Amino acid sequence: MTIVHIIVLFALPPLLLSVINKTKAAFAGRRGPPLLQVYYDIAKLLRKGLVVSDTTSWVFVAGPAVTFVAVAMAGLLVPFGHSPAPLSFAGDMILFAYLFGLARFFTTAAALDTGSAFEGMGSAREAAFACLTEPALFFVFIALAKQTGSLSLARMLGSSLLLSDAPAAAPIVLMCIGLFIVLLAENSRIPVDDPTTHLELTMIHEAMILDHSGPLLGLIEYSASMKLLVLESVLISLALPFGSGLAIIDCCIFVAEALLLSSVIGVVESVMARLRMRRIPYLLTGALLLCGSGFILLAR
C-alpha cells in the first residue's frame, strides 16, 4: 500500500491542476488544454536552462528545493482516503503543519532574495495570510483529536466521523467549509489569489516566483500541485469519508474524489472573481471562526 501511496502522491498532482483548467475552460465554452498538459509543461521546464538573477544567493535555490521536500514529506504523513499513510506516529499532525511552515519560510525568503518589489509584495502577503490559515488548521486538529482521542493523522482523519458520529456531523460540516477556504488560500486559488492574472501587483504566489525559471520553476509548479493534493486529501477524509474496505478500490475512490474536488475548485474559480486584497483577511478570519466554532461545538 505504501508503494501505491507514493505513486499516487508523485503521479496524480499535475492531473488535478489539469482538471481545474479543464473545468474552467468548460465554463468559458472552450475546449481547454489536454488533460496531460501540466505534465508536459513540468517536463519541459525541467529540461530547460536556468536564468538566475545576479542579486540572488543560495537561498534562491533553497526555496524550491526545501518546498518540494517539505511538501513531499507532508504527503507521506497524510492518509489518502481510507488507505493509511506510510509514515504515522502520535503527533504527526504537528509535523505535518510545520512542514508547510518550513516550505513557506524558504519560499518567501527566496522571493526576497531577488530584491524585486513585486516579489517582496507576494512574499509579504503569503506570510501574512498564513497567520490566519495555520490556526484554522489547528482548530480542526484539536477538534478531531478531541473526538477520536488520537494524536495521529491516520486515526484522526481515517475514522469517518461524518458517517459514524451523528452528533459531531454539524460541527464537522462547519469545519469542512472552513478547510475548503483554507485549501483555496493555501493553494493560491480564486478568490484569494489568481494564478492567471496579468498584473503582478495583485498576485501572491505567482508574484513570488517571477524570477524562478527552468527546472526551479518546474519544481515549484510540481510542489504546488502536490500541496494541492495533500491539502485536498485532508478535506476528502473529513468531508467524503467513503470506503469499501478493499484497499485497491479505496484507492480508486480517493483518486475519483480528488478529481471531483478539483473540479469543484474549478467551478468556484469560474463563478467567482478574485477578492480585493484587503478583503482577504476577512474571508480567512471567517474560515478561522468556522473551524473554531466547530471545535467549540464539539467540546461542549
Place this chain on the structure above:
Amino acid sequence: MSFYLIVWAIILSAASGLAGLFFKRRGRAARSGQIACVLILVVACTAGLVGSVRGLFEPASVSYLLPWPSAGEPLLGLDPLSAFFLVLVFFVASLCSIYALGYTPAERNPRTSRRTQLFFGLLVAGMALLLIARHALAFLVGWEAMALSAYFLIVSEDGLRENRRAGFVYLVATHYGTLALFGMFALWHAATGSFELSPAASMDGGALCGIVLLALFGFGVKAGMMPLHFWLPGAHAAAPSHVSALLSGVMLKMGIYGIVRMLSLLPVLSAFWGVLVLCLGAVSGLLGVAYALAQHDLKRLLAYHSVENIGIILMGLGLALLGRAWGRPEIVALAMGGCLLHVWNHGLFKSLLFLGAGSVLRATGTRRIDKLGGLIKSMPWTAGFFIVGAVAICGLPPLNGFVSELLIYLGIFGGLSQAGTGEALTALAAPCLAMIGALAVACFVKATGATFLGSPRAPEAECGREASASMLIPMGILAASCVAIGLASGLVAPILDAAVGSWNTGETIALPGIATLAPLDYISYAGIGLVAAVALVSLILAIRFARWGSKTNSSRERTAGLNDSCRSAPTWDCGYAAPTGRMQYTASSFARGLVLMFAWALKPSPEPAKLRGVYPARLELETEVEDGVLGRIIAPGSRLLARLSQRVRRFQQGLTQQYVLYILIALAVLLLTLIPAGGVRAIP
C-alpha cells in the same frame, strides 16, 4: 564533587574581570588583559559546565558551606533542575565572552573594555549563585549581583542618551521586581517559619496566593513577561551585542527559573493558576511577536522575540501546573519538558541571533533593517548562521525549536482527554501557538530577507565584511547545537526527565519518561530525512548545471530553450529597466499588513490623508511603533507622579530657617497631641 566545581567556577568567573585591571587601558597591553580575562572566564565556565552536566544525573544535594546566615540552614545546593539552568549559563557565557574578543577589541574600546569585562564575569557569577542558592538570602545576593551588573553592562556605551535612558528604565523595573521578591520571601518566612528554600508540604491559602502573585510579578519583570516586558527592548538594544545575547538568552531565564523553582516548592496549586499562567504566556507570545513585526531595529526586533519565547515557555509551565492540578503525570512530563527544553533552545538560538546581529552592526554600523540588504554576499557565514537561528526560532523542523514546541503541543493535546468543557477549552492554546509560529515565520523572513537577502538599500550595507574567526566560531558552535538538538532530540530526553523529576518533588507519582510519550525518534528520522533529501535535490541541480553552458545542443533544442546552461542576469522586475536597491520592498512594508491586523494592540500611526489640490501639503508617515506599556502606561504614569511630587517640593527649599520652622511645627504638633482630652492640668 560537581557541586564544588560549580562553586569554584562561580568564584573564578566573579574574579575574572579583575585580571584586566592589572593591564594598561590602551594598546597591546589592553588586548593581553582582555585575552587573560576571557581565558579565565572560559576556564571557569568549562569547570562549571563539567560540574553542571554531572549534576544533571546526580541526586539532589544540599550543602552547609558556611554557618551563615544561621547555623543549621542549608545555604547552597545542587539538583538536576539547577544543573539544567547552569548548563545554559556556562555554555552561552563562555561563547559570548569569546565573541567579545572580536566584537569589542580592548585596544579600540579603552574606556569601556575593562568595565564590561568585570561586570560580565560578575553577571555570570551572580546567575550561577542564584541557581544554586537554597536560602532566600543567598538567592537575593545572587539576584542583585546579576541585576546590578546587568545594569552596568547595559549602559556600558553610555555616550548615547537613549542607552542611558534604557539603563534607567531597566534599573527601576528590576528594583520593582526585587521589591516584590523581598515581599515574597517575607511571606515565605511567615508561612514556613524559615528562609530555607525547601518544599513546603502545606500552606495557608492566603499566603500561597500572595507568594504566587508576588513571584509572578517579581520574576515576571525579569523574565520579560507581557505586560512587564517594557524595560526589555530598550535594554537589549542598548547593550553591546555579546551582552544582549547573554541577557536575552540567559538572564531572562533566571526569571523563569525563579517561577519554576517557587512553584516546585509550593504545594499543588489549583487549576486556576495553571490557566492564569497559560493565558499570560499566550498574551506574551502573541503580542510579543506582533510588536517584533513592527520593529525597524534589528536588536529591538530580537528583543521582542524574547518576549514571545518567554510566552511559549510560560504556556508550557501553565500546562504543567494544570497537569499537576488534574493529576495527569503525562501532561506534566510533556509540558514541563517542553518548557524546560524551550529554555535551552531559546538560550541557544536567541544568543546566536544576537551575535549575528552584532556582526552586522560591527560591519555596517547600523541596526536599522531598512538600511541593510544583500549582506549574504559579503558575510556568507554570518548569514548562514543567522538563517539557522531564524529557522530554529520559528519552531520549524528539523531544528531544535520544533522539538520543544512539539512537546508543548502534545501537552496541550493531552488536556483534551480531560472531562469537562472548560478543561477542553485549554486546547485553544494550540491554535494560539500555531498563530505565534506563523507570525514568527513572517517576522524572521522579514528580518533575514531585509538584512541579508536582496541588494543593499543604503551605502552602509555595501561595506559589509565577514566577521573575524573569534566571532564566527561561537556562532558556529551555537548553530551546531541547534541542529544537534533538533536532529538527535532523543539524547536530551533523559536530561529533561531528570530536570522535570526534580521539579515535581511534591508529587509521589513517578513521571513517565518523555521519550516514551513523545515521538522523538520519528522526529529525528524525519529531520535527517529532510536534510538528506534537500541535499540530494540540491546535488542533482548542481550536477545538472555544473558545466555552465558548455554543452552543445542541437539547433532544435536551442530554439526551444532546452539546454543545461545556467545564465546570470539582472532581476526581471516586471520589465523595469533600471531597478535600484532602494526600490526593494522594505521591512516595514513587508510587515505593514500584519501590523494593521494587530492595530488594536500596536496602535500604529494612521495612514496620512490622500494628497489634495495642485500644491499638496507635506505629508508624513511614521511606521515606528512605540511600546504600548512603556509609552502609554508607565511613562504617562510616572510623569503624573512627578507632577504630584512637584507640589510637595515647595516644602523643601534648602533654607535652614525653614527647616527650623518645620521642627518647631512638628514639636508643637507633638506636644498638642500629648494634651489629654480633658484639658490642661497642672503637674503636681
